[in-house]
Amino acid sequence: MKISNIEVFKVSIPVKGDYRMATGVHTALESLVIRLISDDGIVGIGEAHQGIAGYTYETIDSMYAVAQHTFRPALIGTDLVSIEEFHSRMEFIRIGNPFVKSAFETAAYDLLAKQRGISIAEMLGGPVRNQIQLSGGIGIDTPERLGGKLTELVDKGYKTVKIKIGTNDIHNDIACVIAARKAIGDNVNLRVDCNSGYTTPDAVTVIRGIAECNVEHLEQPVSALNFRGLRKLRSMGVVPILADESAFTVADVMRCIEQDAVDAVKIKITKVGGYINARRIIELCQAADLKVILGQGLCSSIEASAEMQLACAFAQIDSVGEMVGPAKLSGDLTDSPIDLSEGKLILPPGFGMGTTLSEAKLKQYSV
Numbered sequence: 379m380k381i382s383n384i385e386v387f388k389v390s391i392p393v394k395g396d397y398r399m400a401t402g403v404h405t406a407l408e409s410l411v412i413r414l415i416s417d418d419g420i421v422g423i424g425e426a427h428q429g430i431a432g433y434t435y436e437t438i439d440s441m442y443a444v445a446q447h448t449f450r451p452a453l454i455g456t457d458l459v460s461i462e463e464f465h466s467r468m469e470f471i472r473i474g475n476p477f478v479k480s481a482f483e484t485a486a487y488d489l490l491a492k493q494r495g496i497s498i499a500e501m502l503g504g505p506v507r508n509q510i511q512l513s514g515g516i517g518i519d520t521p522e523r524l525g526g527k528l529t530e531l532v533d534k535g536y537k538t539v540k541i542k543i544g545t546n547d548i549h550n551d552i553a554c555v556i557a558a559r560k561a562i563g564d565n566v567n568l569r570v571d572c573n574s575g576y577t578t579p580d581a582v583t584v585i586r587g588i589a590e591c592n593v594e595h596l597e598q599p600v601s602a603l604n605f606r607g608l609r610k611l612r613s614m615g616v617v618p619i620l621a622d623e624s625a626f627t628v629a630d631v632m633r634c635i636e637q638d639a640v641d642a643v644k645i646k647i648t649k650v651g652g653y654i655n656a657r658r659i660i661e662l663c664q665a666a667d668l669k670v671i672l673g674q675g676l677c678s679s680i681e682a683s684a685e686m687q688l689a690c691a692f693a694q695i696d697s698v699g700e701m702v703g704p705a706k707l708s709g710d711l712t713d714s715p716i717d718l719s720e721g722k723l724i725l726p727p728g729f730g731m732g733t734t735l736s737e738a739k740l741k742q743y744s745v
C-alpha cells in the first residue's frame with residue numbers, strides 16, 4: 379500500500395469563554411489536520427493542536443509549513459506497511475516538530491488500523507479497558523468562580539477535577555486550591571497544574587499552603603529544565619509531583635528518572651510526537667514505577683479520540699484521563715463529538731480511531 383496523497387488543513391474553533399493558564403490564554407483551538415490517503419482509497423486522519431506560547435515552540439503556521447512543504451512531499455509515493463518504518467522515516471526527514479509528527483503518525487495508525495479492520499487500541503496491543511474516567515479541567519480563575527465551576531462538574535458525575543494555578547500571586551493561588559477542595563468536598567480527587575509558573579522557593583510556599591487540601595498531584599510547579607527544583611519539591615513529601623513540560627521526549631523522562639525528580643509523568647500524544655514515543659515513555663515509567671497520566675486539555679474530538687485509543691491500550695496509563703478538550707470548544711470537527719458529559723469516556727466501536735472527520739465542519743472551521 380502506497381501513500382497516494384496527503385491533505386493538510388489549518389482549522390480554528392473558538393473556545394467557550396477563554397482558557398487561561400500560567401503561560402498564556404487560549405481564545406481558540408488552532409489545529410493542524412492531516413488526511414492521509416492510500417492508493418487503495420483508505421483515508422486516515424490526524425490532528426495536532428497548537429500549544430500555548432510557553433509550552434511549545436511549534437505554532438500553527440510553523441506546523442502547517444513543515445507539514446505541507448517538508449513532510450507532505452517527502453511522504454507521498456512511499457510505502458505504508460510498517461508503522462515503525464513510517465516513524466523512522468519521519469525522524470529522518472526532519473528532527474523535532476513533535477506536534478506535526480503526532481498528526482501524521484495518528485493518521486498513519488488510523489489508516490493502517492482501518493485497512494486491517496481493527497481499532498488503534500488493538501493495533502497497540504490492547505484494549506486492556508473499554509472505558510476511562512475523566513478529570514474535569516478548568517483554567518485559571520478567581521477562588522469564588524472556581525467553586526461554582528467545579529460544583530457543576532461534580533454534579534455531572536466527575537469524580538476527579540483539575541484546576542490551574544501558577545500565577546504571580548501565590549497567596550491567591552493557595553486560596554484557589556483551598557476554595558476548590560471546599561467546593562468539591564472530601565470524596566472528589568483534586569489535581570493542580572502550575573504550568574511551570576513558580577520559582578522553587580515560591581513553589582515551596584505553595585506546597586506548604588495547600589498541604590491540608592489532599593491534592594492528588596502538583597503538576598509542573600517549576601520550569602521545564604529545573605529538574606533540581608522538582609526533586610527538592612518532591613523530597614518535601616507533602617504532595618506527589620508530576621512532570622508535564624519537563625517530559626516531552628523519552629530522554630526527558632529518562633532524566634526525570636535518573637534525578638528522582640518526579641512521581642508521575644504526563645503524556646499528551648502531540649507533545650511526545652505520536653504513539654510510538656508514547657509507548658516508549660509508558661514502558662520507561664512502568665520500569666521506574668512512575669504513574670502515567672494521559673490527556674490533552676484543549677483539542678477537538680479527533681485528537682481526544684486518538685488519545686482515548688492510547689488510554690485503552692496500556693494498563694500503566696492512569697484510568698482517569700484528561701482528554702477533555704472538546705468540552706471547552708464552541709464547535710467540533712466530527713458529526714459525532716465524543717460524549718464527555720458524565721465524566722467518563724467509552725471506547726467507540728469501529729476501526730481506526732473510531733471517529734470520522736466531517737467535511738462540512740472541516741469547511742466551516744478551515745482558515
Ligand SMILES: [Mg+2]
Nearest residue numbers: 571573597622
Ligand atoms: Mg500541564
